[in-house]
Amino acid sequence: MTSTSLPDSLIATLPGSSYTDPGIFAQEQERIFETMWFCVARASDLPKPGAFRTVDVGRESILVTRARDNSIRAYFNVCRHRGAKLCTEETGEVKRAFQCPYHAWTYDLNGKLVAAPNLTKMPDVGRTEYGLVSVAVREWLGYVWVCLAENPPSFEEDVMGAVVERLGDVESIEHYDVDNLSVGKRIVYDVKANWKLIVENFMECYHCATIHPELTEVLPEFADGYAAQYYVGHGAEFGEEIQGFTVDGSEGLDRIPGVSEEQDRRYYAITIKPQVFINLVPDHVIFHRMYPVAVDRTVVECDWLYLPGVVESGKDVSRSVELFDRVNRQDFDACERTQPGMSSRLYAKGGVLVPSEHHIGAFHEWVHERLGTRQP
Numbered sequence: 156m157t158s159t160s161l162p163d164s165l166i167a168t169l170p171g172s173s174y175t176d177p178g179i180f181a182q183e184q185e186r187i188f189e190t191m192w193f194c195v196a197r198a199s200d201l202p203k204p205g206a207f208r209t210v211d212v213g214r215e216s217i218l219v220t221r222a223r224d225n226s227i228r229a230y231f232n233v234c235r236h237r238g239a240k241l242c243t244e245e246t247g248e249v250k251r252a253f254q255c256p257y258h259a260w261t262y263d264l265n266g267k268l269v270a271a272p273n274l275t276k277m278p279d280v281g282r283t284e285y286g287l288v289s290v291a292v293r294e295w296l297g298y299v300w301v302c303l304a305e306n307p308p309s310f311e312e313d314v315m316g317a318v319v320e321r322l323g324d325v326e327s328i329e330h331y332d333v334d335n336l337s338v339g340k341r342i343v344y345d346v347k348a349n350w351k352l353i354v355e356n357f358m359e360c361y362h363c364a365t366i367h368p369e370l371t372e373v374l375p376e377f378a379d380g381y382a383a384q385y386y387v388g389h390g391a392e393f394g395e396e397i398q399g400f401t402v403d404g405s406e407g408l409d410r411i412p413g414v415s416e417e418q419d420r421r422y423y424a425i426t427i428k429p430q431v432f433i434n435l436v437p438d439h440v441i442f443h444r445m446y447p448v449a450v451d452r453t454v455v456e457c458d459w460l461y462l463p464g465v466v467e468s469g470k471d472v473s474r475s476v477e478l479f480d481r482v483n484r485q486d487f488d489a490c491e492r493t494q495p496g497m498s499s500r501l502y503a504k505g506g507v508l509v510p511s512e513h514h515i516g517a518f519h520e521w522v523h524e525r526l527g528t529r530q531p
Contacts, residue, residue: 390421
């Protein structure tokens, strides 16, 4: 069946090869992940100078660290001498400098080459010229975003603009003071599915009544199949008997003071392409970031953020964590059930989207645009 023969109620999806072809995934790494703003860490994960984290962005390993002046810097995790990986650990801390484990070329926290065997005998070697190669960095919502492009796109348009597109303005998310919240729980999921399946799943709620009984109990409108993201500025309202965004609908934790009356007892979901999902509720924020590892594997890191006093006092956050942990596991199980079908001959030309999923079509068009391909 081709897209021209579909009923008006249905529009075509991407073909199955978009989710299974390593060549297409390589193009996505090059033209999407390596050219856009990519969220790599919570700023609080780098608490002091010398703290670092290494993250794969597309095909590149990136070293993120905090410099002596407390600014956050990011570099290609590659020694300028012979190309060895500079830091092999995912996280850690150095006192003053990064030293390559191969030939001991050493770089300070600002990326400058400060030492190497016999370096004093090579006065023509520029310490800055042969320092680590930096990448663009921005901090927003308490997270670190990097961009590998030589000329990064506008952060305000691409990242903050996605929030405006969803909520109507940036002020609405600022009410949650996400920068100053504390991580109450972090769960890392290893999902055996293509990253686009996860994005598509997060964007729609046609599946909610089927696989999310706990979520639809708290947010009854989700049972109708329309996701909160379908409408600009709309937040799904809690059920009448629901006290908080918890697995059993019981009372939540301390409400974030800046949350407005209009935002109270509502849930907002935001997608920031290509790899961030943000969920806003009155007493906490759930922040997902995806790391596409292979065409059929995606690591998802999820933070539950609360007021600092909630975390410091040791209050029990388990009921709010359990709700969305269940939602995540239900979603990722569905994506993993879908991934094998992408290889089926029956899915060679793709599937279909019903009206409540039509906005996913815009995501597919965006993918085509980034890759320079056209809808078949």
